[in-house]
Amino acid sequence: MRDRRKFGLIGKNIEYSFSRKYFLEKFSSDINLTGYNYENFDIESINLINSFISDKDLGGLNVTIPYKEEIIPYLDALTDEAKEIGAVNTICFENNKKIGYNTDIFGFTESLKVNLINNIKAMIIMGTGGAAKTIIHFCKKNKIPFNIVSRRKSKDYLSYKDIDHSFFKGNVLIVNCTPVGTYPNINKCPDLPYNLLEKENILYDLVYNPSETLFIKKGKEIGCKTLNGYEMLKFQAEMSWNLWTKSLK
Numbered sequence: 001m002r003d004r005r006k007f008g009l010i011g012k013n014i015e016y017s018f019s020r021k022y023f024l025e026k027f028s029s030d031i032n033l034t035g036y037n038y039e040n041f042d043i044e045s046i047n048l049i050n051s052f053i054s055d056k057d058l059g060g061l062n063v064t065i066p067y068k069e070e071i072i073p074y075l076d077a078l079t080d081e082a083k084e085i086g087a088v089n090t091i092c093f094e095n096n097k098k099i100g101y102n103t104d105i106f107g108f109t110e111s112l113k114v115n116l117i118n119n120i121k122a123m124i125i126m127g128t129g130g131a132a133k134t135i136i137h138f139c140k141k142n143k144i145p146f147n148i149v150s151r152r153k154s155k156d157y158l159s160y161k162d163i164d165h166s167f168f169k170g171n172v173l174i175v176n177c178t179p180v181g182t183y184p185n186i187n188k189c190p191d192l193p194y195n196l197l198e199k200e201n202i203l204y205d206l207v208y209n210p211s212e213t214l215f216i217k218k219g220k221e222i223g224c225k226t227l228n229g230y231e232m233l234k235f236q237a238e239m240s241w242n243l244w245t246k247s248l249k
Contacts, residue, residue, distance in 0.1 A: 004059030004093060007244065008039040010049065010071065011064035015040065016183055016209050018230075019062055022237055033245070046070040053098065060244040061091040062237075065179055068130025075100040085137045087130035090240040101243060104134040107236030115227055117202060120144050121170040126190045127177030128157060131206055135175050151191070160191040168198050174219075176205045181213035189214035199223040208233055 009019045023038040036059075041052060046067050052058075053074060063071050068087040072078065075088065076097040082088050088100035112118070123146040125135050132148065139146040147167065153159035174192070181189050192215075197203075203219035206229040212220075219226045 004057055005036045006039065006055065006057040007036065007060045008041050008058075009062045009064060010041045010043065010067055012042065012044065012066055014042050014064060017064065018208070018233065019064075019237065022234075023241070026241055046074075049074055058093055060093065060240070062240060063089050063091065065131070066129065069133070072100060074098070081105065081137075085133050087133045089130070089236065090243060092243050101240075102134060103236040103239040103243070104131065104232070105137060106239050107232040107234070108134060108138055110235040111227070111231040114231060115225075117173065117225075117227075119171055120173045120202075122146060122167075122172050124149060124163070124167060124172060124174040124192075125177060126150075126175065126192070129177065132177035135177055149190075149192075160193070163193055163196070165196045168196050168201055170198075171200050171202070172198075173202045173204060176203075176207065176213075176215050179207065181205065181210075181215050182207050183209045186210050187214060189218065194218045194222070197222045197224060202226070205229060206232065 007023060009017055017040065020038050020040050027033045027036040043049065068089055071088050075091065076099065078088065078100040082100045082102040085102045085105065087102055090101040090103045092099045092101065123139055123144055125132050125146055125148045128148060128150050136146065148157045149160055149163065150157040153162065176190055178190060197219065199222060201224045203216060203224050203226045205213050205215050207213050208228045208230040211228055216226045216228060
C-alpha cells in the first residue's frame with residue numbers, strides 16, 4: 001500500500017469541491033505521508049472511469065454527485081452498509097481489489113449529534129439520488145418516519161405539490177439531498193411550500209457552497225434551526241482519511 005501515493009475525487013463539475021485542498025493539507029501535515037497527492041477526476045460520464053481507476057498508484061478515492069450509485073458496478077466489493085444503502089462515496093484499494101464504503105452515513109449521524117438534533121418526529125427527504133439513499137438508511141435504522149419528495153411523483157415519491165401543512169407539524173427535519181442551490185446557481189432552491197414551514201422545523205441542506213443557500217435563508221426567515229452540509233462533509237472525510245491511512249504508517 002505504501003507505493004500507492006495518488007488519491008482523488010470522482011465527480012462532475014467539482015472544481016468547487018473542498019476535498020482536494022482538505023486532503024492535500026492532511027497529507028502535507030504528516031511527515032510520514034510526504035509525496036502523496038490528491039487530484040480531482042472531473043468526468044462527464046461514468047463510462048470514462050476506466051481511464052484511471054486501474055492506475056496502480058491509486059490508494060483511495062472519494063465519490064460525489066452524480067456517481068455515488070453509478071460507481072458500484074466498477075467495484076469488486078462493497079461493505080455491508082454500503083450495499084444496504086446502495087451508494088458509495090469512498091473507495092479503498094485493498095489486496096488489489098476496489099472496495100466501496102459509505103462514510104456519508106457516519107458524517108450525517110455525527111453532524112446531528114454535534115448540533116444536538118434529536119427526538120426527530122419525522123423527516124422530509126428531497127431528492128432520490130445517492131445522498132438521499134444515505135438519509136433514507138438513517139431513517140430506517142433509527143425508525144424515523146419519512147417521506148421522499150421529487151419533482152416527479154411516482155409510487156415511491158411524492159411531488160412537491162403533494163406537501164401540505166400536515167407534513168410540517170412538530171420537530172420535522174427537512175433535508176435537501178439535491179444539488180439545487182449549489183454555486184453558481186445560488187438563486188435556486190427546492191420547490192417546497194415554504195409558507196407552510198413552522199419554527200419547530202429543522203432545515204438541513206447537504207449543499208455547503210454557498211454556506212447559506214436560498215433554502216437555508218428561507219428557513220431562517222421563519223425562525224427554523226438550519227445547518228448546511230459542511231460538518232457532515234468534514235466528518236465523512238475524516239472517516240475516509242482513517243480508512244486510507246490505517247495501512248500507510
